[in-house]
Amino acid sequence: EAGVTQSPTHLIKTRGQQVTLRCSPISGHTSVYWYQQALGLGLQFLLWYDEGEERNRGNFPPRFSGRQFPNYSSELNVNALELEDSALYLCASSGDVYEQYFGPGTRLTVT
């Protein structure tokens, strides 16, 4: 069974630019979660989508947004990039039971 996939693997952007990260959940999973992990720090909850709806969001500014498509894949958009947005962005998916399975992440560097 294929796991959670994310694209791209790495990304380098300039401050002020916008970025879109993509995630495909495990087949049959309807929930997608996004997290930010800055270097040396813990995972910070960003967003949770289920059945196409945003269910909850963490303490991040509105320039972090996303959506979930009918096929349950998801995008995370970050506008007006700042240097401190440099981090590993992880996507996870879950099914009926709230066990989350993670993708390999997208490493974003903002210069």
Added chain:
Amino acid sequence: RKEVEQDPGPFNVPEGATVAFNCTYSNSASQSFFWYRQDCRKEPKLLMSVYSSGNEDGRFTAQLNRASQYISLLIRDSKLSDSATYLCVVNVGTGGFKTIFGAGTRLFVKA
């Protein structure tokens, strides 16, 4: 006070040792509990869910004490491959819950 607290370690143990990790959570509305492991610069991997009755998976045993708001993970007969960061994870709230990750406990198992 952090919502999920773990001893940061590191724990340095010899192969074959038994090691215990503790985690406390502050929100009594916490509903589900998990242990993940994360290897350096990799995504977290689900180790086990934690149930009130306690659960065991091979060398790993997890316990939950709701009254004390405390979760534990016991690893018996440590292997070199157990070296990783162990993350305590709590889903807080019902319906639109938030997933809170502890900062993790580093474990080094030495030959």
